[in-house]
Amino acid sequence: MKIHEKNYDLYDLELAVVIQARKMWRHYLLGKKFTFLTDHFSLKYLLSLLDLNAIQARWMAFLNEFEFDIKHMKGKETR
Numbered sequence: 589m590k591i592h593e594k595n596y597d598l599y600d601l602e603l604a605v606v607i608q609a610r611k612m613w614r615h616y617l618l619g620k621k622f623t624f625l626t627d628h629f630s631l632k633y634l635l636s637l638l639d640l641n642a643i644q645a646r647w648m649a650f651l652n653e654f655e656f657d658i659k660h661m662k663g664k665e666t667r
Contacts, residue, residue, distance in 0.1 A: 600643060602628045607647050610654060621655045632660040 593604060606624065610617065626632070635658065640648060 596643075599628075599630055600641075602626070602631055603634070603644065603647060606631065606634075607650060610651065617654055617656075621657075623657045623659050625659050625661050627661060627663040629660050632658050634658055 593601070596604065606626075634648075634651075637644070637648075
């Protein structure tokens with residue numbers, strides 16, 4: 589974790605993980621529809637957020653390149 593990321597709230601930390609995964613696997617994901625499974629319930633509503641801070645707005649611009657759905661699964665179900 590970078591020094592400035594230690595000040596992020598939990599939602600932004602979870603979103604940072606999503607962004608990092610998309611950057612790492614970008615060449616496989618572009619042009620394909622996929623489902624993102626998460627155990628963080630509030631990320632389920634990521635695509636419908638209206639009030640974004642600057643970091644979230646920048647990340648959403650990056651995420652708009654992909655075609656995906658977000659599905660919430662309880663922590664025990666993802667293992």
